[in-house]
Amino acid sequence: MNKRNVTIYLTIIGLLLILTLSLYAVSFADREPAVSLAAATNVLATPTKAKPASFDGSRALADVQTQVDFGPRIVGTAGHAKIREWIRAELESANWLVEVQQTERMGHPIFNIIAKRNTESPQIILGAHYDTRMYADHDPTPGIQAMPVPGANDGASGVAVLLELARTLPEDSVPTWLVFFDAEDNGNIAGWDWILGSRAFVEEIPVQPKAVVIVDMIGDADLNIYLEMNSNKEIRAEIWSTAASLGYGDKFINEEKFSILDDHTPFLEKGIPAVDIIDFDYPHYHTTQDTPDKVSAGSLKAVGDTLLKWIVGHPR
Numbered sequence: 001m002n003k004r005n006v007t008i009y010l011t012i013i014g015l016l017l018i019l020t021l022s023l024y025a026v027s028f029a030d031r032e033p034a035v036s037l038a039a040a041t042n043v044l045a046t047p048t049k050a051k052p053a054s055f056d057g058s059r060a061l062a063d064v065q066t067q068v069d070f071g072p073r074i075v076g077t078a079g080h081a082k083i084r085e086w087i088r089a090e091l092e093s094a095n096w097l098v099e100v101q102q103t104e105r106m107g108h109p110i111f112n113i114i115a116k117r118n119t120e121s122p123q124i125i126l127g128a129h130y131d132t133r134m135y136a137d138h139d140p141t142p143g144i145q146a147m148p149v150p151g152a153n154d155g156a157s158g159v160a161v162l163l164e165l166a167r168t169l170p171e172d173s174v175p176t177w178l179v180f181f182d183a184e185d186n187g188n189i190a191g192w193d194w195i196l197g198s199r200a201f202v203e204e205i206p207v208q209p210k211a212v213v214i215v216d217m218i219g220d221a222d223l224n225i226y227l228e229m230n231s232n233k234e235i236r237a238e239i240w241s242t243a244a245s246l247g248y249g250d251k252f253i254n255e256e257k258f259s260i261l262d263d264h265t266p267f268l269e270k271g272i273p274a275v276d277i278i279d280f281d282y283p284h285y286h287t288t289q290d291t292p293d294k295v296s297a298g299s300l301k302a303v304g305d306t307l308l309k310w311i312v313g314h315p316r
C-alpha cells in the first residue's frame with residue numbers, strides 16, 4: 001500500500017464510522033418517543049387515574065327508559081318516591097356523597113338531591129329537573145290533556161346525562177356538584193309555579209359557584225340546541241365551542257333562538273353565571289308522546305361528551 005492508498009483507505013474507514021454512528025444516533029432518536037410513550041402509559045395506568053372518562057350514550061338511554069318505567073314523577077306520587085331512591089342509589093354506587101335538601105314551597109314538599117365528591121365548595125354545579133309535569137296540556141287531543149306527561153325527554157334525559165357524568169367524571173376534576181331539582185315543571189297550573197325546586201335551592205343553600213349549567217330536554221333524536229338568550233354569554237361560548245371541537249356543531253347550533261325560564265333563572269337572578277342547555281324545538285313537549293322512542297343515545301352522548309370535556313378542561 002502506498003501513501004495515497006493508505007489515505008483513501010483511512011478516509012473510507014472514517015466515512016463508514018461516521019455513517020455507522022449516524023445510523024445509531026438516528027435509531028436511538030427514533031426509540032426515544034417510544035420510551036416516553038411507554039412512561040406516559042404507565043402514568044395513566046396508575047390506580048388514581050384508573051377511571052375511564054368515556055360517556056356511554058346507550059347506558060344513559062337505558063336510564064331514560066328506567067325513569068319512564070317508574071311512571072310519572074309528579075311531586076307527591078309513587079313514581080316520584082321511586083326515582084328519588086333510584087337516583088340516590090345510582091349516585092352512591094358511583095362514589096358520590098348524596099344529600100337531600102328537604103323543604104316546602106306553595107304547600108308542596110320539595111326534595112332537591114345534591115351529589116358531591118367531597119366537602120369542597122363547588123366551582124361548577126350541573127343541574128337537571130327530575131320531576132315530570134302533571135298535565136299534558138300541549139297535547140293536540142283535548143281529552144288527553146288531563147293526563148300526565150311521561151317525561152322521557154322533559155325530565156328523564158337531563159337526569160340520565162347527569163348520572164352518566166357521575167360515573168365518568170374523573171375524581172380529580174374541578175369541585176363539581178350534581179343537583180337533581182324537584183318541582184320544575186308544574187307552572188301554569190293552579191296552586192303551582194315553575195322552578196320551585198331551584199328557587200328553594202338558591203334561597204337556602206349558600207354557595208357561589210363560578211358556573212351553573214342546566215340540562216333540560218336534551219335527548220331528542222333530532223337534536224337542535226340553540227343558544228338560550230338569558231344564559232351567561234362567556235360560559236355559553238365555551239360550551240358551544242367545546243361541542244364544535246368534538247364534531248357536535250350540528251347539534252349545538254351557534255345561534256340564539258329562545259329565551260327560557262328554567263332552573264338557571266334563580267341563579268342568574270342572584271348574580272351567579274348560569275347557562276341553560278335546552279332543545280326547545282321538541283314537537284312532543286308537554287304531550288303524552290314524550291316517550292323514550294323519541295330520545296336517542298347519540299343525542300345524550302353529544303351533550304355528555306361536551307360537558308365532560310368542558311369540565312375536565314377547567315383548572316382546579
Ligand SMILES: [Zn+2]
Binds near residue numbers: 154185
Ligand atoms: Zn317541561
